[in-house]
Amino acid sequence: MLKIDNLHVKLEEEDKQILKGLSLEVPAGQVHAIMGPNGSGKSTLSYVLSGRDGYEVTEGDASLDGESLLEMEPEERAAAGLFLAFQYPVEIPGVGNMTFLRTAVNAQRKARGEEELSSAEFLKIVREKAKELQISPEMLKRPVNMGFSGGEKKRNEILQMAMLEPRMCIMDETDSGLDVDAMRLVSEGVNALRSPDRSFLVITHYQRLLNHIQPDVVHIMSNGRIIKSGGPELALEVEENGYGDLLAEAD
Amino acid sequence: MTEATDLDVREGVDRETVETVRNMGSYKYGWDTEIEMDYAPKGVNEDIVRLISEKNNEPEWMTEWRLEAFRRWQTMTEPKWAMLNYPEIDFQDQYYYARPKSMEEKPKSLDEVDPKLLATYEKLGIPLKEQMILAGVEGADEAPAEGRKVAVDAVFDSVSVGTTFKDELAKAGVIFCSISEAIREHPELVKKYLGSVVPQSDNYFATLNSAVFSDGSFVYVPPGVRCPMELSTYFRINAENTGQFERTLIIADKGSYVSYLEGCTAPQRDTNQLHAAVVELVILEDAEVKYSTVQNWFPGDEEGKGGIYNFVTKRADCREARAKVMWTQVETGSAITWKYPSCILRGDESQGEFYSIAIANNFQQADTGTKMIHLGKNTRSRIVSKGISAGKAQNTYRGLVTMHPKATNSRNYTQCDSLLIGDQCGAHTVPYIEVKNTSSRVEHEATTSKVDDDQLFYCRSRGMDEEEAVALVVNGFCREVLQALPMEFAMEAQSLVAISLEGSVG
Numbered sequence: 001m002l003k004i005d006n007l008h009v010k011l012e013e014e015d016k017q018i019l020k021g022l023s024l025e026v027p028a029g030q031v032h033a034i035m036g037p038n039g040s041g042k043s044t045l046s047y048v049l050s051g052r053d054g055y056e057v058t059e060g061d062a063s064l065d066g067e068s069l070l071e072m073e074p075e076e077r078a079a080a081g082l083f084l085a086f087q088y089p090v091e092i093p094g095v096g097n098m099t100f101l102r103t104a105v106n107a108q109r110k111a112r113g114e115e116e117l118s119s120a121e122f123l124k125i126v127r128e129k130a131k132e133l134q135i136s137p138e139m140l141k142r143p144v145n146m147g148f149s150g151g152e153k154k155r156n157e158i159l160q161m162a163m164l165e166p167r168m169c170i171m172d173e174t175d176s177g178l179d180v181d182a183m184r185l186v187s188e189g190v191n192a193l194r195s196p197d198r199s200f201l202v203i204t205h206y207q208r209l210l211n212h213i214q215p216d217v218v219h220i221m222s223n224g225r226i227i228k229s230g231g232p233e234l235a236l237e238v239e240e241n242g243y244g245d246l247l248a249e250a251d
Numbered sequence: 252m253t254e255a256t257d258l259d260v261r262e263g264v265d266r267e268t269v270e271t272v273r274n275m276g277s278y279k280y281g282w283d284t285e286i287e288m289d290y291a292p293k294g295v296n297e298d299i300v301r302l303i304s305e306k307n308n309e310p311e312w313m314t315e316w317r318l319e320a321f322r323r324w325q326t327m328t329e330p331k332w333a334m335l336n337y338p339e340i341d342f343q344d345q346y347y348y349a350r351p352k353s354m355e356e357k358p359k360s361l362d363e364v365d366p367k368l369l370a371t372y373e374k375l376g377i378p379l380k381e382q383m384i385l386a387g388v389e390g391a392d393e394a395p396a397e398g399r400k401v402a403v404d405a406v407f408d409s410v411s412v413g414t415t416f417k418d419e420l421a422k423a424g425v426i427f428c429s430i431s432e433a434i435r436e437h438p439e440l441v442k443k444y445l446g447s448v449v450p451q452s453d454n455y456f457a458t459l460n461s462a463v464f465s466d467g468s469f470v471y472v473p474p475g476v477r478c479p480m481e482l483s484t485y486f487r488i489n490a491e492n493t494g495q496f497e498r499t500l501i502i503a504d505k506g507s508y509v510s511y512l513e514g515c516t517a518p519q520r521d522t523n524q525l526h527a528a529v530v531e532l533v534i535l536e537d538a539e540v541k542y543s544t545v546q547n548w549f550p551g552d553e554e555g556k557g558g559i560y561n562f563v564t565k566r567a568d569c570r571e572a573r574a575k576v577m578w579t580q581v582e583t584g585s586a587i588t589w590k591y592p593s594c595i596l597r598g599d600e601s602q603g604e605f606y607s608i609a610i611a612n613n614f615q616q617a618d619t620g621t622k623m624i625h626l627g628k629n630t631r632s633r634i635v636s637k638g639i640s641a642g643k644a645q646n647t648y649r650g651l652v653t654m655h656p657k658a659t660n661s662r663n664y665t666q667c668d669s670l671l672i673g674d675q676c677g678a679h680t681v682p683y684i685e686v687k688n689t690s691s692r693v694e695h696e697a698t699t700s701k702v703d704d705d706q707l708f709y710c711r712s713r714g715m716d717e718e719e720a721v722a723l724v725v726n727g728f729c730r731e732v733l734q735a736l737p738m739e740f741a742m743e744a745q746s747l748v749a750i751s752l753e754g755s756v757g
């Protein structure tokens with residue numbers, strides 16, 4: 001599904017290298033987790049994959065189902081099935097959450113040559129999914145992320161993911177800022193989406209999330225590369241001992 | 252409102268827009284068969300003024316009124332204070348009277364119609380048949396109006412081509428007709444109110460309009476009557492090199508209410524066309540008028556060639572106590588816009604509101620805003636202006652708020668936001684504030700911002716293309732004003748925002 005090969009990325013404006021030869025492969029149907037110290041480049045990786053401006057890929061490649069992502073516009077990547085749940089969801093004043101969702105869903109359908117959803121169909125689906133994530137009808141009407149609490153913003157990201165049904169879901173610290181119940185809701189939302197042709201790349205600092213969403217592989221990232229990959233037990237090891245030993249080992 | 256109706260209504264609006272257009276098509280037919288092409292000679296002089304008056308079968312007093320205005324106009328000079336830059340207008344190189352084109356000039360099929368014009372209609376969600384009617388394709392089917400409750404007066408070039416729902420309105424006592432008909436049929440009302448809000452001598456363009464206005468709409472709502480449907484005028488400039496000078500007069504008698512919509516389109520031409528309308532609203536005790544405009548005159552092409560010069564004088568006189576007016580405008584078209592819908596708050600406790608979206612793209616120049624003249628006690632006004640500039644466009648908000656010595660305990664709140672797309676455009680805010688008593692208060696807030704890259708990326712990462720993302724963010728920026736529009740126009744206005752910003756990014 002997702003294949004990242006020796007990816008080198010620097011900032012466009014500065015001479016600062018952030019990703020330094022990162023390689024990673026997430027096969028279809030699997031959940032991979034990335035853990036790593038602050039500033040190791042996890043969010044940068046997620047942004048580069050989804051096509052944000054401001055980065056320059058100096059070497060390597062990233063592809064979805066064998067097709068390189070790097071030349072695609074962000075919306076083309078979305079239409080190809082890539083989704084990023086943002087670490088810091090963006091507020092858009094004046095744009096109703098529902099309008100935003102509907103515009104997004106229909107834009108993707110159009111890009112794929114599918115019929116747009118009628119307002120009745122759309123409403124039915126969005127109501128159902130919002131209810132599962134305990135997002136109130138009032139929140140659906142409010143402008144996108146405006147005045148949402150930290151946890152509400154994260155749940156709203158998952159609602160978008162559920163509506164857009166991407167095949168490759170990247171979640172950047174979706175668990176940060178969630179209370180215990182919200183964490184369970186979000187995990188249930190994610191688990192409901194798990195399927196043999198959908199993959200997840202879950203960036204997190206806490207092993208706790210991985211109790212709810214069982215990963216197939218855990219990667220440890222430091223200073224722009226993956227320094228170790230392993231099973232779920234790797235997350236437990238980090239939780240117990242921190243990154244110290246792993247970093248030393250990598251050096 | 253629940254989110255369900257919210258969405259359902261949007262869909263509803265789409266349909267209604269389409270039906271407005273369909274309504275227009277049905278007038279067109281009658282006009283084809285009855286009227287052949289008819290231009291008065293170029294230029295303006297007393298003979299032309301007389302000819303216009305004669306063509307409209309006007310009584311002598313009206314002819315005299317026009318001539319008086321014309322003589323005054325000859326002594327006046329064009330105003331130059333606006334932040335606008337355009338070549339000298341040769342007022343003698345214009346036609347002042349044109350009737351719609353004759354049959355042989357009409358396109359025979361859609362193939363002969365400018366594809367860009369068709370593309371615009373298509374984006375507005377107007378079905379093919381209506382596009383053909385709008386484009387004036389010969390033989391395009393004229394579907395009957397399907398029970399839509401918006402009465403429409405359509406003005407093509409200089410002539411009002413028809414008014415719908417007249418009988419139903421008459422039952423309620425509402426008069427809605429073309430101004431030339433009103434001059435003939437209701438002279439007492441016209442004599443009493445015409446020029447009473449915008450006097451003949453008001454300004455260069457208004458004075459010219461007083462002399463040469465060819466047609467326009469007239470509304471009278473009697474005391475205590477709530478007008479049973481929205482009234483609408485659809486203006487369209489078709490003929491080339493033709494100035495359009497409509498005159499609209501709306502009178503809301505004591506305790507009445509009316510909502511009036513004005514829509515404008517013009518085909519693409521590479522010469523500039525002059526539009527100098529005058530709109531007068533007279534609002535008596537406890538009456539309320541909502542006046543909404545969606546102006547989409549041709550703005551000129553990507554190189555700044557062609558487009559409408561739009562010099563418009565719009566003014567509401569809240570003449571008596573508790574009179575209320577709300578101006579809402581969405582200005583996306585015209586090469587040059589010079590327009591300041593104003594409120595004279597004469598009656599005690601009268602209220603004026605002004606909601607505006609002005610979009611300038613490519614080489615467009617907009618100098619627009621409002622005047623709130625507080626004369627009565629306890630008067631209130633509110634101004635919400637959203638200016639969007641893209642390309643090489645210049646957008647100026649010019650607003651005057653005056654509190655006269657007798658306008659005690661009055662309030663004004665002004666919020667003026669500018670949004671810039673790209674780095675070659677400009678936004679200017681020019682507030683004039685005069686407070687001549689100690690108990691009144693004026694608040695002014697202004698912001699200028701750029702379209703936020705993070706917002707655009709967020710939208711695009713969800714699958715919207717760049718133009719869609721910009722349109723969504725800009726519509727969000729304009730939300731307060733869009734919400735002030737009647738439903739009939741809200742959807743059309745949203746689409747227009749998107750269309751007028753095309754090509755502004757990337």
Ligand SMILES: Nc1ncnc2c1ncn2[C@@H]1O[C@H](COP(=O)(O)OP(=O)(O)OP(=O)(O)O)[C@@H](O)[C@H]1O
Binds near residue numbers: 039041042044045087
């Ligand atoms: N636009 C930028 N300008 C300057 N430095 C940047 C920029 N973007 C990223 N960086 C730097 O790149 C490094 C990686 O940042 P990134 O946000 O990817 O880290 P992260 O692994 O997601 O951290 P965290 O766990 O704290 O979220 C950091 O040192 C950050 O300061």
Ligand SMILES: [Mg+2]
Binds near residue numbers: 087
């Ligand atoms: Mg991060």
